[in-house]
Amino acid sequence: MSINDDPVTTLADLRGDLAGRHKWTPSGGASVDPALVDADMAALDRDGYVIWENLLDADECQRIRDVVAPWLGPTGRNSFEGRRTQRIYSVLSRTRVCDRLADHPRVLAVLDRLLMPNYLLSALQAINIQPGESAQLPHHDDGFYPIPRPRDPLAAATIWAIDDFTPDNGATVLYPGSHRWGRRPPGPEDRVLPVVMPAGSCVFFVGTLWHGGGANTTGHARLAVTAQYCQPWLRPMEAFTLSIPREMARTVSDDLQRMIGYSIHPPFVGAVDGLHPLRLLGETR
Numbered sequence: 001m002s003i004n005d006d007p008v009t010t011l012a013d014l015r016g017d018l019a020g021r022h023k024w025t026p027s028g029g030a031s032v033d034p035a036l037v038d039a040d041m042a043a044l045d046r047d048g049y050v051i052w053e054n055l056l057d058a059d060e061c062q063r064i065r066d067v068v069a070p071w072l073g074p075t076g077r078n079s080f081e082g083r084r085t086q087r088i089y090s091v092l093s094r095t096r097v098c099d100r101l102a103d104h105p106r107v108l109a110v111l112d113r114l115l116m117p118n119y120l121l122s123a124l125q126a127i128n129i130q131p132g133e134s135a136q137l138p139h140h141d142d143g144f145y146p147i148p149r150p151r152d153p154l155a156a157a158t159i160w161a162i163d164d165f166t167p168d169n170g171a172t173v174l175y176p177g178s179h180r181w182g183r184r185p186p187g188p189e190d191r192v193l194p195v196v197m198p199a200g201s202c203v204f205f206v207g208t209l210w211h212g213g214g215a216n217t218t219g220h221a222r223l224a225v226t227a228q229y230c231q232p233w234l235r236p237m238e239a240f241t242l243s244i245p246r247e248m249a250r251t252v253s254d255d256l257q258r259m260i261g262y263s264i265h266p267p268f269v270g271a272v273d274g275l276h277p278l279r280l281l282g283e284t285r
């Protein structure tokens with residue numbers, strides 16, 4: 001570790017420390033046409049969400065269905081998880097089949113602008129809403145953090161349709177524009193939008209947008225994968241540094257490594273024994 005003799009008079013003086021030696025590097029989002037990202041950001045600012053159709057093909061959706069099917073067991077422990085909803089937590093520690101959803105360039109391009117550098121993956125789950133499930137309690141995902149609204153989002157989420165999302169099979173329902181609301185919850189007069197989209201599509205929304213799983217009044221289950229992200233100085237919902245062994249962490253993409261905690265929020269947040277956590281993976285930088 002090098003020694004810096006310059007006096008530290010404000011926290012800003014520490015910026016060149018660990019962070020200076022382990023600079024933020026561009027994410028896979030850098031490959032996305034900036035004009036597309038401008039349009040996505042405009043939609044997010046106006047509506048709080050954006051829908052991208054057909055990012056995955058039929059084979060990719062089928063592979064995900066096949067891999068998660070054996071894990072679909074018990075239904076939720078309460079009506080929020082869903083009494084007729086099966087959830088698979090910690091998908092990242094079970095399979096590599098959803099990695100390309102969690103680090104999809106289109107998603108990262110927007111996150112690069114919405115959140116601070118070294119934002120984190122907060123959750124990666126599969127959600128299978130079975131026939132007969134009722135609508136989930138509307139909520140906004142960063143409501144778990146006790147910081148009052150109105151405010152900028154602290155988090156963002158994607159929901160990937162692995163089956164077609166139809167108006168009555170449990171498609172996620174959104175309250176367009178609700179990211180701008182103050183403290184009030186949705187009421188009966190507010191417009192609700194079921195996210196109808198073909199399998200392989202993705203809805204991205206900011207952590208302040210009110211939404212929920214829809215009721216499934218059909219005879220078929222609705223499978224989705226959700227990846228959620230948060231600011232680099234917040235505690236993620238799923239503790240990936242505990243659930244992902246180091247040997248596994250070495251095998252995932254640089255973007256995923258960074259998002260599961262092998263990164264810091266300058267100057268110290270996320271450090272291990274005073275050093276950058278990438279050293280735990282054998283990195284010599």
Ligand SMILES: O=C(O)CCC(=O)C(=O)O
Nearest residue numbers: 127171172212213214224
């Ligand atoms: O499954 C869905 O469509 C939404 C689920 C959701 O928002 C949640 O469980 O937090």
